[in-house]
Amino acid sequence: xxxxxxxxxxxxxxxSAGEAIQIKTLISHPMESGQRKDDDGNTIPRSIIxxxxxxxxxxxxxxxxxxxxxxxxxxxxxxxxxxxxxxxxFTWYDDDGDVYTEEKAITVA
Amino acid sequence: xxxxxxxxCVLAVLATGAWADPDDDELVINGDIEIVTQTAAPAHxxxxxxxxxxxWRFRSDETQSVQADDFDNPGMLGVEVGIDLWNAVxxxxxxxxxxxxxSPEEMAGVSxxxxxxxxxxxxxxxxxxxxxxxxxxxxxxxxxxYDKGDAxxxxxxxxSVSRGMPMDVAIDGPAQSTxxxxxxxxxxxxxxxxxxxxxxxxxxxxxxxxxxxLSQGQINGFPTYRLKNTKLNGVQSRFKGCIxxxxxATFNPGSPELIALELYVASRGNGLxxxxxxxxx
Numbered sequence: 001x002x003x004x005x006x007x008x009x010x011x012x013x014x015x016s017a018g019e020a021i022q023i024k025t026l027i028s029h030p031m032e033s034g035q036r037k038d039d040d041g042n043t044i045p046r047s048i049i050x051x052x053x054x055x056x057x058x059x060x061x062x063x064x065x066x067x068x069x070x071x072x073x074x075x076x077x078x079x080x081x082x083x084x085x086x087x088x089x090f091t092w093y094d095d096d097g098d099v100y101t102e103e104k105a106i107t108v109a
Numbered sequence: 110x111x112x113x114x115x116x117x118c119v120l121a122v123l124a125t126g127a128w129a130d131p132d133d134d135e136l137v138i139n140g141d142i143e144i145v146t147q148t149a150a151p152a153h154x155x156x157x158x159x160x161x162x163x164x165w166r167f168r169s170d171e172t173q174s175v176q177a178d179d180f181d182n183p184g185m186l187g188v189e190v191g192i193d194l195w196n197a198v199x200x201x202x203x204x205x206x207x208x209x210x211x212s213p214e215e216m217a218g219v220s221x222x223x224x225x226x227x228x229x230x231x232x233x234x235x236x237x238x239x240x241x242x243x244x245x246x247x248x249x250x251x252x253x254x255y256d257k258g259d260a261x262x263x264x265x266x267x268x269s270v271s272r273g274m275p276m277d278v279a280i281d282g283p284a285q286s287t288x289x290x291x292x293x294x295x296x297x298x299x300x301x302x303x304x305x306x307x308x309x310x311x312x313x314x315x316x317x318x319x320x321x322x323l324s325q326g327q328i329n330g331f332p333t334y335r336l337k338n339t340k341l342n343g344v345q346s347r348f349k350g351c352i353x354x355x356x357x358a359t360f361n362p363g364s365p366e367l368i369a370l371e372l373y374v375a376s377r378g379n380g381l382x383x384x385x386x387x388x389x390x
Contacts, residue, residue, distance in 0.1 A: 004190075006189075010180050024180050024181070026180065026181075026183075028186050072183075072339040073183050073186065073339070075183075
């Protein structure tokens with residue numbers, strides 16, 4: 001696992017039905033591109049988050065493929081409409097096979 | 110007549126392009142902490158400049174907005190690491206920062222007064238030096254390398270709890286000789302380009318230096334998360350970078366010269382709010 005990887009998510013606790021809510025996510029990750037060299041001239045191997053998905057009660061909200069040009073600590077901000085109360089599941093996939101997940105519940109009044 | 114007024118408009122646009130003063134935006138962090146980004150210059154700058162501005166005012170709207178919310182501010186990642194360091198027991202004495210000082214919030218206001226004269230040691234100390242003194246003499250731990258990862262994460266934690274409080278470093282009394290030395294450095298031309306700090310940050314702030322908008326070089330926002338190197342940067346490393354850019358052999362972070370310069374430059378920002386960790390390009 002890459003060092004210091006920690007997912008963070010901000011979802012409002014409550015919303016009204018059909019309201020577009022703002023979701024912010026950030027994962028601390030070096031996003032090593034694989035194109036840099038260390039002091040001895042050796043290539044530093046690529047190590048990035050290559051995919052990010054969000055699901056709401058089993059339904060896909062977004063599914064993003066990330067490329068090496070995306071900088072350190074990838075940040076995503078997007079809007080989603082919530083029909084009912086439920087749970088968002090956020091998943092990040094690391095090049096080294098690790099998967100990081102985070103869940104946030106939201107109540108629709 | 111119509112032709113004339115169009116010409117006047119074009120000239121007005123050109124004029125603002127050539128001299129791009131700080132903008133008029135206001136900074137409120139998390140919708141809660143009001144930041145003073147513009148205020149009257151401290152008394153010792155009389156005759157030099159009337160108004161001081163935070164570097165935040167010279168950045169684009171996009172960069173500015175990143176600092177307005179802690180979730181968006183990548184510098185807060187360093188603060189999170191700082192909290193872990195704060196609570197970690199290290200060294201031979203079995204102590205952490207927290208075991209003496211309590212929660213980091215207890216340190217609110219501390220960073221605004223640094224660099225500061227230390228009576229026992231008989232020297233001016235930066236925040237990093239004070240942290241390292243605690244580590245060595247109270248915790249029995251290894252000091253942090255000056256302005257490197259953990260040192261900057263720790264100072265970011267300490268400035269984050271002081272945000273919104275005015276910078277207030279003392280320049281009289283025993284600190285005065287160090288302050289004078291820092292002032293001397295500020296106005297000394299270095300390097301093949303023969304540039305002093307003042308040539309850019311006093312005489313030409315608001316102008317463009319290549320693609321970058323020159324600020325007054327205030328340090329109330331340090332440690333600073335720079336988009337160009339995607340990490341938190343300590344103030345003395347920034348000084349080193351600036352002096353290097355004049356094509357000079359530089360002083361190293363932690364050297365007496367840069368400590369004096371940090372005291373002097375901090376005093377030029379007395380009255381601006383502590384902003385660290387800030388976001389700049």
